[in-house]
Amino acid sequence: MTNKLFKNCSISISLSVLGAMLLAACTSGGDSTQGNSYEGFEVKFLVGSALKEFCDRSAQQFNATKPKLDNGKAFYLKCEAKGSGDVVTEMTSLAQQLKAGTLQPDDAKFPTLLSVDGEIYHSQLLYQFSQIFPGQNYIPQITDAPLLASSPMVFMAPADVTAGLRKQQDLYKTLVTAKNHQEIDPSSPQLPINFVHTAPTRSNSGLQTLVAQFVSVSGKRPEQLTAADVQKYQTEIQKIQSKVTRYGISTNALATDMVKNGSFWASIGSVYESSVIQANSNLQPGQTRFEAIYPQATFTSNMRAILPSGTWVNADEKAAAQKVIEYLKTPQTQKIATELGLRPGVPGVELGAKFTPQFGVQPNVKYDSLRPPQPEVVAAMLKSWQEFAKRPSQVVVVVDSSGSMSGNKLPSVQNTLRNYIQTLGPKEQIAVIDFDSEIRTPVKVDSTTQGQARGLEFIGSLQADGGTRLYDSALEARNWLQQNLRKDAINAVVILTDGDDSESQINLDQLRQELEKSNFNSDKRIAFFTVGYGKEGEFNPEVLKQIAEFNGGYYRKGDPETISTLMADLQVEF
Numbered sequence: 001m002t003n004k005l006f007k008n009c010s011i012s013i014s015l016s017v018l019g020a021m022l023l024a025a026c027t028s029g030g031d032s033t034q035g036n037s038y039e040g041f042e043v044k045f046l047v048g049s050a051l052k053e054f055c056d057r058s059a060q061q062f063n064a065t066k067p068k069l070d071n072g073k074a075f076y077l078k079c080e081a082k083g084s085g086d087v088v089t090e091m092t093s094l095a096q097q098l099k100a101g102t103l104q105p106d107d108a109k110f111p112t113l114l115s116v117d118g119e120i121y122h123s124q125l126l127y128q129f130s131q132i133f134p135g136q137n138y139i140p141q142i143t144d145a146p147l148l149a150s151s152p153m154v155f156m157a158p159a160d161v162t163a164g165l166r167k168q169q170d171l172y173k174t175l176v177t178a179k180n181h182q183e184i185d186p187s188s189p190q191l192p193i194n195f196v197h198t199a200p201t202r203s204n205s206g207l208q209t210l211v212a213q214f215v216s217v218s219g220k221r222p223e224q225l226t227a228a229d230v231q232k233y234q235t236e237i238q239k240i241q242s243k244v245t246r247y248g249i250s251t252n253a254l255a256t257d258m259v260k261n262g263s264f265w266a267s268i269g270s271v272y273e274s275s276v277i278q279a280n281s282n283l284q285p286g287q288t289r290f291e292a293i294y295p296q297a298t299f300t301s302n303m304r305a306i307l308p309s310g311t312w313v314n315a316d317e318k319a320a321a322q323k324v325i326e327y328l329k330t331p332q333t334q335k336i337a338t339e340l341g342l343r344p345g346v347p348g349v350e351l352g353a354k355f356t357p358q359f360g361v362q363p364n365v366k367y368d369s370l371r372p373p374q375p376e377v378v379a380a381m382l383k384s385w386q387e388f389a390k391r392p393s394q395v396v397v398v399v400d401s402s403g404s405m406s407g408n409k410l411p412s413v414q415n416t417l418r419n420y421i422q423t424l425g426p427k428e429q430i431a432v433i434d435f436d437s438e439i440r441t442p443v444k445v446d447s448t449t450q451g452q453a454r455g456l457e458f459i460g461s462l463q464a465d466g467g468t469r470l471y472d473s474a475l476e477a478r479n480w481l482q483q484n485l486r487k488d489a490i491n492a493v494v495i496l497t498d499g500d501d502s503e504s505q506i507n508l509d510q511l512r513q514e515l516e517k518s519n520f521n522s523d524k525r526i527a528f529f530t531v532g533y534g535k536e537g538e539f540n541p542e543v544l545k546q547i548a549e550f551n552g553g554y555y556r557k558g559d560p561e562t563i564s565t566l567m568a569d570l571q572v573e574f
Helices: 049-064 084-100 119-132 159-166 171-177 204-218 227-241 251-261 273-280 315-328 331-339 375-389 409-422 449-461 470-483 508-518 541-550 563-572
Strands: 041-048 075-082 147-150 153-158 244-246 268-272 290-293 302-304 393-400 428-435 443-445 490-497 526-533 555-558
Touching: 041 049, 041 084, 041 315, 049 075, 049 147, 049 251, 049 315, 049 331, 075 084, 075 315, 084 119, 084 204, 119 204, 119 375, 147 331, 153 159, 153 204, 153 273, 159 290, 171 204, 171 227, 204 227, 204 268, 204 375, 227 375, 244 490, 251 268, 251 273, 251 290, 268 273, 273 290, 315 331, 393 409, 393 470, 409 428, 409 449, 409 563, 428 449, 428 470, 443 449, 470 490, 470 508, 470 526, 490 541, 490 563, 508 541, 526 541, 526 563, 541 555, 555 563
Parallel strands: 041 075, 393 428, 393 490, 490 526, 526 555
Antiparallel strands: 147 302, 153 268, 153 290, 428 443
């Protein structure tokens, strides 16, 4: 029997209905097996990101029992986590390849079990498979997939503004017009409304947020909405989106960043209840506790075990998957979910110690649980968001082209930048700067044919040579953005470097002082993201982390194998 081993990939496909609306970017997730140390065949479980830690911890305990089938065959569970949109995209791509005959049913790329973080993406998965394999019913209906855990969508906000927000009958309607928290409630501090949620093209919480906004402004149930309603109400959605500070692919990461960066970075977030619990679980001295606000109607984010009946799941794998599901639904395993802030999928399991106001949540809440819209309406919403409602972005991409980028580093960066430019949306603009001992003039790029041509010409001109003026180039990028600031847009800097600063005229402390003038307490609000490229030791990760955190961003490590995926994820932030 062929073991199903996941291989990293970077793909971009066009789905029959969603088309360019679901960005495919395969990201590596948690590996609960630590290699192939377990005996038998592999049962791969491809899960949405909200279920990642539950799956990893459960798999570790399950594999320790050395599970076997009734026929004596040994097997083990391996978890792989992606954004829920990426799960749908990958499975649809695999199904298309299977139908075309370019992929065999026993190919290692196929997972045995699936889960997405909510029922909208489950509905999308059903729709896509019905288009590829009409009448086959390879994906079980929503109610036929066992529930493993759930978490309601909530608004997350600092304690000093929650009293005013809770007075609102429908907060999204309020966000259409309100500009600051005192407009919402006179007792709230004089604080601008800065809103965050994940990207709906990649993340379940982002998609549920977008649908909930249409539900709010239209006054209709999700299942009653039509494509015509999307066009009718997209202007109101755009007004809500104009207050967005950051998009992203990780709901928990957004919630954690809200606590770390404070109210000027984001004063309201649309996240899972479990994200509030996790963010408040690691409060540092001086950090503000955030609280959950439960809407009168919201999505429950049901996370189910989806066992396909497709030809790629053989009899042994099906039997093993059923044993996995049975184990995940046991009370002892369900307690793992509650420890992580997820509500159990099995009745009778206690919520646990963290479901208290101390962690920002209420154990007993009542709300109207929303159902998914029609798949065609979801597709229309995503298209409207990308082309009309999404907040625009302007990003300066700073590329290190010093001598240390020779070898395979520069070509992989060039390929990555080419993909970045070719996937720019109509709301995105970038300026590209390369630096070594010199800092060159920014090249402006957008999604138009002419804009992309300028970008591709820039990529072809890159050559590895000279020193590393890292601090000077960071300041140059910030200064350019200040002079060309788009008031209606998310403005950010992304720095990609493989070396320590060697020739700058300013030092790190001077750079910090300058960046303070454009951080999220200022009216400039320019975010910084840094990528350390290559081997740590060749560059200083702590320095890159500091540069990013000066202005509300983050640092990531990349290399020639991972840089394309990393930059695709970064692009989602704005």
